[in-house]
Amino acid sequence: KTLYSGDIHTLRQRLVDGARPVDCENLFIEGTYGGRYHPERKSVEKEFLDKVAEVVDRGGTVLIPSFAVGRTQELMILLKNAGYEMWVDGMGRSVTRLFLDYPEYLADAKALKVAKRKFNEVRNANMRKDAGRAEVIVTTGGMLDGGPVLGYLKRLKDNPKNAVLIVGYQAEDTNGRLLMEEGCVKIDGEIQKINCEIQKYDFSAHADHGEIVDFVKACNPRNVIIMHSETRESFLDDLADYNVILPNTGETFTLDV
The missing domain is CATH 3.40.50.10890 (Rossmann fold)
Structure with a gap:
């Protein structure tokens, strides 16, 4: 019921395939490129x-x-x-x-x-x-x-x-x-x-803002915990249908599951 991602890319690259969404209740996901988009x-x-x-x-x-x-x-x-x-x-x-x-x-x-x-x-x-x-x-x-x-x-x-x-x-x-x-x-x-x-040249192996939003929606979790990002707040509008948690370092929180 819980999916914990590391750094992910959702598009197929020449070396490895893209990360695939999984139905889950709780999704811990990176948000490194919050608010930013990669060129094609x-x-x-x-x-x-x-x-x-x-x-x-x-x-x-x-x-x-x-x-x-x-x-x-x-x-x-x-x-x-x-x-x-x-x-x-x-x-x-x-x-x-x-x-x-x-x-x-x-x-x-x-x-x-x-x-x-x-x-x-x-x-x-x-x-x-x-x-x-x-x-x-x-x-x-x-x-x-x-x-x-x-x-x-x-x-x-x-x-x-x-x-x-x-x-x-x-x-x-x-x-x-x-x-x-x-x-x-x-x-x-x-x-x-x-x-x-x-x-x-932008060869980033991180998903960009839109790709992360699409990945979250495809997983359809109840709770979304966004980490590894200095711009996590930029996801709030696009993920308004989910319980988005932006924990600070050392902060304790409880998931209602």
Whole structure:
């Protein structure tokens, strides 16, 4: 009678299928994107692939800082037929192997296998020299606070032909947020200007406002408890037919069931 969601996306992605609603009495659900909507995914993918092609055609390298779990694999599948010299570095390599150990949970395990073959894997520090000269590099960390990405960025940052494509949320007080807002990052303890192109694309794995509302209505619960959100109040009008609870941290509440 009780459904407790983690972070969810309700649309089918290239790596995994969307979360499916379940009839329940009590629904605990994330509300991260309350009041916000994502652009249409196919249009984002096209813009992203067009930018990759543009950078490669002008002789540059595309550096893609990416979360190791989910985002790296999603992008590998998206890029698998692009025909570029592509490398993947960081923890995403081992996560990809873990995903392939459980193909029953993937939307298309065959597509991920093909993508894995199309990407060269950086297995030691010496291989990073070759990767740094590639056309496309997908690497952790996703918010540029650590991982191999900083080494690549240091090498690529001063060539205007190169590009850093941001594909994930950049939290406050991270290098990624600093890059988006001021065009610089902290490398080796020093603030350094990034002189290559910087673009951001919305590949969020969270459901947006409308998708969460639709998911709640399809579950048709009596009680809806919304968590993990700074904008939970934005759901109240759209969910007026339900008993919506917005608990604060440490607050105790009782469900009438």
